[in-house]
Amino acid sequence: MSITIFEDENCKGESRTLAGNIADLKGQRADKPSSIRLSSDEEEVLLFKNDDWHGGVLYLRGPTTVSDLGKKDEGGKSGFGNSIRSIRFTPFQLDLNVTVVKDANGKLPGDWTSEAQARVGVEDVVTGANAFFSVQRALLNLEIARITYRTSDKQFTMNKNEDVPNDWTEKGEVDVIFVNRFTGDKGILGVGKFPCWGQTVVVAATANSTQGADVVQSVSDMVYVLVHETGHYLGLSHGSANDNKSNIMYESVQGIYKAQRLFPDQIEEMHEKLSRNISRRGDRN
Numbered sequence: 167m168s169i170t171i172f173e174d175e176n177c178k179g180e181s182r183t184l185a186g187n188i189a190d191l192k193g194q195r196a197d198k199p200s201s202i203r204l205s206s207d208e209e210e211v212l213l214f215k216n217d218d219w220h221g222g223v224l225y226l227r228g229p230t231t232v233s234d235l236g237k238k239d240e241g242g243k244s245g246f247g248n249s250i251r252s253i254r255f256t257p258f259q260l261d262l263n264v265t266v267v268k269d270a271n272g273k274l275p276g277d278w279t280s281e282a283q284a285r286v287g288v289e290d291v292v293t294g295a296n297a298f299f300s301v302q303r304a305l306l307n308l309e310i311a312r313i314t315y316r317t318s319d320k321q322f323t324m325n326k327n328e329d330v331p332n333d334w335t336e337k338g339e340v341d342v343i344f345v346n347r348f349t350g351d352k353g354i355l356g357v358g359k360f361p362c363w364g365q366t367v368v369v370a371a372t373a374n375s376t377q378g379a380d381v382v383q384s385v386s387d388m389v390y391v392l393v394h395e396t397g398h399y400l401g402l403s404h405g406s407a408n409d410n411k412s413n414i415m416y417e418s419v420q421g422i423y424k425a426q427r428l429f430p431d432q433i434e435e436m437h438e439k440l441s442r443n444i445s446r447r448g449d450r451n
Contacts (some may be wrong), residue, residue, distance in 0.1 A: 168205035169255065174177070174199045176233045188253045190217040198248040200235055204228030210303045212254040212437055216243070217250050225434035225443050227303055257299075258440060259306040260396075263336035264288055265343045271323040275346040276371030276382045281315055287385065288313055288344060291369070294389030295396070298414070300311040302428040308435065310398075313340055321439045322346050331368050340367060340399065342392070347380060355383070358395030360402075360439070367395045386422050390414065397428075400436035 173179035173196045182196040191197040204211065209228040213235070215221035224243045233379065234240040266284050268274055268418020278284040292308050299306045307427040314334075321330060324345050335341045345369050354374055359365040369391050373381045383391070395407075397415050407413035412426045 169211055170197050170205075171199035171250075172201045172203075173199060177201045177203055177231060183288055184211075184253060184255070189219070189255055191251050191253070192217070200248055201233050202226065202235060203231045206273065209433050210255065210305060212305060213246065213250045214252045214254070214422065214441060215249050216441075217251045219254050219258075220441050221251075222246070223434055223437045224250075225305075225430055225437060227430065234257070240320070248304060250324030257305045258307050259307050261309055261311040262292065262296075262337040263311055263333050263339040263341045265330075265341070266313060267313050267321045267343060267345050268315060268317045269319050269346070270317060272317075272442050273322075273346075275322070275344050278371070282414055283312055284315070284344075287371075289387075290385045291388045291392055295392045298393050302433070304428055304433045304436070308340075311336070312338075318365070323349050324368070325350050325353050335366065340396070342367045342369065344371055344388075348374045356391040356395040360398055360400070365399060365401050367392070369395065390450075397432070397436065401439040402432055402435060406432050406435065 171184065172181045180196045182194070188194070193210060200344050204226060205228060207229050211226050212219070213224040213226070222243070222245065222405055224235070224246050226241070234247065234252065235242040236244065238244055246375065260384045266281075266288065274284050275283070275350040289310065292310055293348055295308055295450035316334065321328065321343070322345060326348055330341070330343060334343070345364055345368060352374055359367040369388055371383050374385055375429065393414050402415050404415055406429070407415040407417070408429070409417065414428055415432065
């Protein structure tokens with residue numbers, strides 16, 4: 167570990183090299199840090215204004231030195247001078263309540279032909295999403311809590327504005343639904359709405375093509391869609407991509423497929439949304 171916090175600005179005064187996540191700095195050495203140094207290019211850290219990883223968030227990744235945590239032009243953030251209470255450098259887990267929708271004839275989304283195959287497909291999509299978050303150093307990890315198969319012609323080919331039944335949701339988890347395709351607007355591959363808790367993430371296994379016949383989505387296609395829609399769920403708009411076509415939040419379908427990155431400010435915003443949600447299970451409960 168090469169993350170060191172300092173009590174005073176410019177990396178001076180009482181210091182402490184972190185050995186693990188800290189849920190509450192109060193009463194510990196350098197418990198009101200004013201500066202921080204990340205020596206390794208493989209380190210990233212989340213700093214929180216409240217204990218137990220709540221409140222405002224500052225995301226940093228190394229190598230970097232912030233000489234004044236309260237000044238944006240120094241690499242910090244307004245209001246973070248001497249006010250940090252908890253620190254995190256391992257990923258937060260988001261539990262997924264997954265629904266796979268079948269039609270009245272038992273047909274599954276895309277080219278899945280059995281529930282066992284659908285399970286493997288969902289697991290592969292989630293694994294791919296986690297790989298993306300890991301490469302981006304986003305400190306997020308998706309974990310499947312359960313996979314439920316439900317029959318509904320209405321949701322099997324659903325409208326992007328369609329609500330899902332309340333009994334399909336699970337409090338404190340991200341409700342993710344795999345459908346066959348969307349009706350109406352062409353080119354819709356998924357839906358994710360914010361604010362971050364209480365809305366559903368929907369991924370289509372078949373692309374409602376803008377030209378020609380519909381196309382079954384590959385696992386890698388659905389990985390990008392799941393990450394993109396999870397980004398919406400955690401507060402990111404298309405505008406957060408800053409018109410960068412390599413960013414996962416770029417608004418076009420072609421952009422999603424070519425996405426290679428998340429910006430640090432996007433990662434910070436996602437954790438801002440999570441840190442302010444007190445209904446979460448696990449680490450934030």
